[in-house]
Amino acid sequence: MATAVELLDAQGLDGLTMRRLADRLGAGAMSLYWHVANKEQVLDLALDAVLDYRGPPQDVEPRNWRGELVLMLEDWRASMLRHPWSASLLPRRALGPNILGRLEALSRTLSGAGVPDADLNVAIWSLWNHVMGATITRAHFDLSEDDRAAAQQRLTRLSERYPTIERSRLLLDDDWDGAFRKGLDFLLDGLAPKR
Structure with missing residues (x-):
């Protein structure tokens, strides 16, 4: 292969x-x-x-369920970004042993963290959608700096109509890794066991 x-x-x-x-x-x-x-x-x-996943690197030991999930999902995203064609195939292809292994590890970790079985599928699909969305967007939304600057200038001219996205400078933000990780933190905060 x-x-x-x-x-x-x-x-x-x-x-x-x-x-x-x-x-x-x-x-x-x-x-x-x-x-x-x-x-x-x-x-x-x-x-x-x-999509083969061998677990965390030997020199990295996750300290908790959250760290384990972050390593797993960052690895999944990185694998697909190295092979951009993979993200568009995954939703349409047969699920082979490697993706099923990833999903099993994800399910086991979430279950071990206290996510009830009734919520497990929602948690898995939410994380899947985050990884897939972040990967596909990163792989295909590849504007040059000049294009992003021109788009932001257009938004500035239209700021009365789109004040919030103009103010946030959405089209100039190219911190793909940071956005992925922060979005993942938002999701994991919602999955954290309630005390």
């Missing part, structure tokens, strides 16, 4: 064809079908390959 992932990284979803994959592997296109049924299966396998 490494070759398929490399091809997807270099050429995106439209660049992956069975012929190109076979060429990179030094094989005939028809010989690929001995190993995979079709391009859809290649995409499933490539997606699952990039």
